[in-house]
Amino acid sequence: xxxxxxxxNRVDLIEVVGRVDAATAPQLKQLIxxxxxxxxxxxxxxxxxxxxxxxxxxxVLIEARKKAREWKLTDLEGGDVRIANLPPRIKExxxxxxxxxxxxxxxxxxxxxxxx
Amino acid sequence: xxIPSKPSDHFNTTTTPGAPASGSTIAMDSITLTADLDALAxxxxxxxxxxxxCGLDERATWQVQLAVDEAVTNVIQHAYxxxxxxxxxxxxxxxxxxxxxxxxxxxxxxxxxxxPEPDITSPLEERxxxxxxxxxxxxxxxxxxxxxxxxxxxxxxxxxxLPHDQPDPPDEVVVIPIADRIDAQTAPRLAKQASEQIxxxxxxxxxxxxxxxxxxxxxxxxxxxxRKELMTLGGELRLAALQPQVHEVFAIxxxxxxxxxxxxxxxxxxxxxxxx
Numbered sequence: 001x002x003x004x005x006x007x008x009n010r011v012d013l014i015e016v017v018g019r020v021d022a023a024t025a026p027q028l029k030q031l032i033x034x035x036x037x038x039x040x041x042x043x044x045x046x047x048x049x050x051x052x053x054x055x056x057x058x059x060v061l062i063e064a065r066k067k068a069r070e071w072k073l074t075d076l077e078g079g080d081v082r083i084a085n086l087p088p089r090i091k092e093x094x095x096x097x098x099x100x101x102x103x104x105x106x107x108x109x110x111x112x113x114x115x116x
Numbered sequence: 117x118x119i120p121s122k123p124s125d126h127f128n129t130t131t132t133p134g135a136p137a138s139g140s141t142i143a144m145d146s147i148t149l150t151a152d153l154d155a156l157a158x159x160x161x162x163x164x165x166x167x168x169x170c171g172l173d174e175r176a177t178w179q180v181q182l183a184v185d186e187a188v189t190n191v192i193q194h195a196y197x198x199x200x201x202x203x204x205x206x207x208x209x210x211x212x213x214x215x216x217x218x219x220x221x222x223x224x225x226x227x228x229x230x231x232p233e234p235d236i237t238s239p240l241e242e243r244x245x246x247x248x249x250x251x252x253x254x255x256x257x258x259x260x261x262x263x264x265x266x267x268x269x270x271x272x273x274x275x276x277x278l279p280h281d282q283p284d285p286p287d288e289v290v291v292i293p294i295a296d297r298i299d300a301q302t303a304p305r306l307a308k309q310a311s312e313q314i315x316x317x318x319x320x321x322x323x324x325x326x327x328x329x330x331x332x333x334x335x336x337x338x339x340x341x342x343r344k345e346l347m348t349l350g351g352e353l354r355l356a357a358l359q360p361q362v363h364e365v366f367a368i369x370x371x372x373x374x375x376x377x378x379x380x381x382x383x384x385x386x387x388x389x390x391x392x
Contacts, residue, residue, distance in 0.1 A: 019160075022189040023153035054185045055248040062245050069240070089178055096255050097248055098236030 003031055011042045011113050017049040020057030029060045032081075041071040041079025044112040048085035053093055065103065080104070084112035143169060144209035151192045151204040151221060159188050159206055163217070170210035171278060179256040180215065180276050186249040187219045187272050195223025195270065213278040222269035228262045289388050290318040291356075291381055295327045298335030306335075310342040319351030322384040326357035331365045343375065352376070356384040 001024035004015040012035045020028060035043060043064070064081045071079035082104045086094065094100040106112035147162050149155045163184045167177040188204065196202045205220045234247040254260050259275035290313050296302050313321060323339070325331075343353040354376040358366070366372045378384040 019157075021156050021160075021185055022192060023156050052182075054182060054189060055252060056189060058248055059245045062240070062243060065240060066243075093182070093252075096236075096252065097234075098238075101237075102240050102243060 001027065003028060005031060008113060011044055011116050012040055013044045013046060013109060013113065015046040015049065019052040020050065021054045022056040025056040025060050032064045036067060041068045042116045043068060043081045044084055044109060045081065046084045046109050047087065047090055050087060050090055053090055058097060058099060062102065082106065082112050082115060084109040142209065142211045146205055146207035148203055148205040151196055151201045153192060155204065156185060156188060160185060163208065166208045167215060170215045172215060172276065176276060183253045183256040183274055184217060186253050190249055191219065191221045191223065195221045195226065215276040215278060217274045219272040220269060225264045226262060226270045289320045289322060289385050291322045291324055293324040297330035298328055298338065299330065299332035300334035303334050303338035307338050307341060314345060319346065319349060320388045321346060322354045322356050322381055324356050324381050325362060328362055329359060331362045336369065336371065354378060354384040354387060356381045
């Protein structure tokens, strides 16, 4: 797994590449937590090059979104973890596990970043 | 299945050489490793290669890969203490259109009933973060069985059905009655009719020619093509109840030596069962 992190003005963009399984999920969790620790709670995960995800990775995603949404700027604006570019295989896992309705999913990163 | 007494990377291969490992051909293999996170990538590569050998398509291969990964992750995280990992043996075999995978460990007893099924419709706030592994395994595989014995430890068996279009039962005789002359005009229809039966799995076909008054050279060619298609698939074509003038066409052209020709449909049918 490879993580490419870019800090934009309002949003942190993480490109997740390769395999997220029990061995690699802790690194993703650590990166997300370090972003939260900087007081930043708006994250876009670009999954266009994600090849594989198993339940430990899904767990990181769900925990991250729960945590991010606890942070609120106003009633309308706050933290979130949103997803851009869901490859077909990954979408299948999302559909099987009900994750498709748990996340806001966008067709590309520009749209996902712009949604904040 | 032999379990090595000490965990180590260890391969066991029993395979049938030559023919691809699908259908009723039996192929199998196993790998034993230490149940730690380093095992995941190795097991993924191992099972992906096995699934391809068994003839699983890309999507089924991916589903098996994910199910096995979830099973192995469970063993790594729950069967043993993280600082004292034990062994794990993954075996596969492919037979009778089934890809069968077993995962064995000698750690703590696993009770699937103790893992509540996740409610995948619950909203984010109420959504539980665990329990997805077992759920995914049961959704991705066609059969899943957990067993435990004090001697053998935990044994998880997972089965994925291979797609197959063999006739069921495979040795049924299909009789196609033909009610018209067989010439350049009608031959394509006959060819299509036979192809449809073959596509449905028919391998033993009898053409009932009792109502065929005329056979042209184009008709003969169509029959040869049907015969060839069946033979390629391990099947056989028989012709039954030829009228005298049609039989003469076969006799003149020497094709009585090529085709199996029978006086009646019943005798053609019987010829199939005698061959067995």
